[in-house]
Amino acid sequence: MQTRFYPIALMLFLGTGLTPIYSTAQPVLVPDYTEVTDERLLNPEAHNWLSYRGTLDGWGFSRLNEIDDSNVQQLEPVWSFSTGVLGGHEAPPIVNNGVMFVTTPGNLVYAIDAASGDLLWRYQHDLPETYIAFHRTNRGVALYGDKVYTATLDARVVALDASTGRKVWDSTVQDNNFGYYITMAPLAIDGKILVGTSGGELGIRGFVVALDAETGEEVWRTYTVPAPGEPGNQSWPGESWRTGGAAVWVPGHYDAELGLAYFGTGNPGPWIGDQRPGDNLYTNSVLALDIKTGKIQAHHQYHWNGSWDWDEVSTPILMPVERQGRMIDALVHPGRNGYLWTLERSADDISFVDAEPYVYQNAFASLDPETGRPTYDPKHKPTTGSTTSFCPSLWGGKDWPPAAYNPESGLLYIPANDNHCGVIEGREVTYMPGSAYMGARTQMTVPEGADHIGEIQAWDMNAGEEVWTREFDSHNWGGILTTSGNLIFSGGTSDRMFRAHNASTGELLWEFKTNSGIIGVPSTFSVDGKQYVAVQAGWGVDAAGMTARLDMVRGTRTFVPQGGVIWVFALPD
Numbered sequence: 128m129q130t131r132f133y134p135i136a137l138m139l140f141l142g143t144g145l146t147p148i149y150s151t152a153q154p155v156l157v158p159d160y161t162e163v164t165d166e167r168l169l170n171p172e173a174h175n176w177l178s179y180r181g182t183l184d185g186w187g188f189s190r191l192n193e194i195d196d197s198n199v200q201q202l203e204p205v206w207s208f209s210t211g212v213l214g215g216h217e218a219p220p221i222v223n224n225g226v227m228f229v230t231t232p233g234n235l236v237y238a239i240d241a242a243s244g245d246l247l248w249r250y251q252h253d254l255p256e257t258y259i260a261f262h263r264t265n266r267g268v269a270l271y272g273d274k275v276y277t278a279t280l281d282a283r284v285v286a287l288d289a290s291t292g293r294k295v296w297d298s299t300v301q302d303n304n305f306g307y308y309i310t311m312a313p314l315a316i317d318g319k320i321l322v323g324t325s326g327g328e329l330g331i332r333g334f335v336v337a338l339d340a341e342t343g344e345e346v347w348r349t350y351t352v353p354a355p356g357e358p359g360n361q362s363w364p365g366e367s368w369r370t371g372g373a374a375v376w377v378p379g380h381y382d383a384e385l386g387l388a389y390f391g392t393g394n395p396g397p398w399i400g401d402q403r404p405g406d407n408l409y410t411n412s413v414l415a416l417d418i419k420t421g422k423i424q425a426h427h428q429y430h431w432n433g434s435w436d437w438d439e440v441s442t443p444i445l446m447p448v449e450r451q452g453r454m455i456d457a458l459v460h461p462g463r464n465g466y467l468w469t470l471e472r473s474a475d476d477i478s479f480v481d482a483e484p485y486v487y488q489n490a491f492a493s494l495d496p497e498t499g500r501p502t503y504d505p506k507h508k509p510t511t512g513s514t515t516s517f518c519p520s521l522w523g524g525k526d527w528p529p530a531a532y533n534p535e536s537g538l539l540y541i542p543a544n545d546n547h548c549g550v551i552e553g554r555e556v557t558y559m560p561g562s563a564y565m566g567a568r569t570q571m572t573v574p575e576g577a578d579h580i581g582e583i584q585a586w587d588m589n590a591g592e593e594v595w596t597r598e599f600d601s602h603n604w605g606g607i608l609t610t611s612g613n614l615i616f617s618g619g620t621s622d623r624m625f626r627a628h629n630a631s632t633g634e635l636l637w638e639f640k641t642n643s644g645i646i647g648v649p650s651t652f653s654v655d656g657k658q659y660v661a662v663q664a665g666w667g668v669d670a671a672g673m674t675a676r677l678d679m680v681r682g683t684r685t686f687v688p689q690g691g692v693i694w695v696f697a698l699p700d
Contacts, residue, residue, distance in 0.1 A: 659696065
């Protein structure tokens with residue numbers, strides 16, 4: 128395995144017909160880089176965007192307010208940067224004191240001057256020609272100390288020197304030949320780099336692993352499907368735990384007071400539940416992991432014996448919620464299963480508070496009021512040898528694109544999808560390493576008379592009420608950014624628009640048509656007192672697949688150009 132580093136000076140030769148002169152020297156291209164400490168990650172400066180959602184509680188909220196609901200109409204692009212890569216660009220731009228770090232499909236990392244758009248360095252991970260990955264994407268970097276961390280499609284974690292792009296260490300976390308690969312942005316905290324694995328469609332056994340931030344050595348590993356002798360293994364018949372899924376492919380969140388990292392887990396494998404009777408812990412769950420040891424301190428399973436491919440892998444937002452006059456430390460999760468979940472977290476427990484459908488759902492007949500455990504309508508639970516319809520479709524009420532919470536508006540913002548249903552034909556399947564292990568054939572359907580699919584929903588979680596909704600013809604795959612300027616920013620629709628809405632009312636205030644559809648997660652930052660909003664455009668992955676399926680159902684034909692571009696916007700000087 129080899130990796131390549133391209134100093135900017137060498138890149139000037141590329142594509143010119145001249146022969147580049149290679150040097151072993153690693154120039155410092157980011158002088159005076161500011162190290163990222165635990166203290167900064169837990170209390171980030173307003174002008175920076177140091178982690179996946181800006182803060183480790185997952186709010187997706189910025190205190191910056193130079194751009195607000197009174198002037199956002201003046202927003203204009205100030206620079207753009209082509210990544211040179213096709214496919215789905217999902218990573219947020221991460222910014223530390225004027226230096227932006229961005230990843231692309233195929234595991235490129237760019238370091239860019241955040242104010243000018245000038246390239247500082249570029250790193251490309253050399254993937255094996257035969258690597259296995261169902262989703263060729265990446266959700267971003269983590270910053271810690273003087274390093275940048277990225278995870279790869281061949282199931283490795285790489286540490287780069289933030290000033291030079293030089294590779295410091297490169298650690299394998301699992302064998303890609305068995306279907307393990309990584310798309311998530313790492314979670315960096317407490318001297319550790321935490322990652323989970325994709326590959327739920329390939330018969331993997333999910334896990335979260337913590338690596339030493341300085342050396343890349345493994346500190347602990349926690350499997351999300353328990354082996355014999357581990358709590359929860361009785362929920363798996365026979366040897367089914369070995370290929371049980373429960374992949375972890377979205378970054379976790381962290382509660383410093385409790386010392387717990389929270390992760391969502393994916394669905395079981397194979398997809399059809401009657402092939403593995405039981406609850407199948409800890410699939411479709413949220414897990415609380417002790418940051419020191421990796422021990423599972425608590426869990427909540429959103430639905431048991433999953434049969435719909437409803438990954439509940441999105442990590443809940445850690446936010447305050449008032450219930451019956453009491454403020455609770457909540458975990459709030461808009462589920463793929465179509466329910467909006469409110470849970471309460473503590474040092475050794477995750478308890479059910481309430482849940483209600485936020486999109487049309489017909490698979491659950493009821494929820495236990497004490498535990499939240501669903502009872503299923505058998506007409507809408509897929510089985511082997513039959514074809515079953517259900518709502519929402521396998522892509523759920525909300526897939527991985529993150530929701531956001533604004534403490535000033537008091538609202539939770541959900542990139543939702545309604546009015547889409549699915550059909551699954553269950554089939555027997557035999558496990559083969561590195562091959563699809565789903566046992567299902569799927570279709571999408573749209574209820575007659577449905578006038579839209581995508582939505583942005585705003586919820587008052589204290590009242591448990593939806594406050595406003597904005598609707599879109601296409602699916603919505605837009606992760607949401609919210610700011611102290613009473614704004615939310617998002618893309619996600621097939622019309623290529625990047626939009627700003629009033630956070631209190633939902634009024635559309637501004638939109639800009641980019642080169643491609645946007646499934647990247649927006650961020651915001653400031654340099655020398657000037658606020659910028661950044662997002663990656665680049666359509667692909669499941670958003671493209673869903674668009675094609677929706678076209679088949681509707682008899683339409685939607686063309687969304689591909690090609691990754693980083694867009695950065697600001698107010699005119």
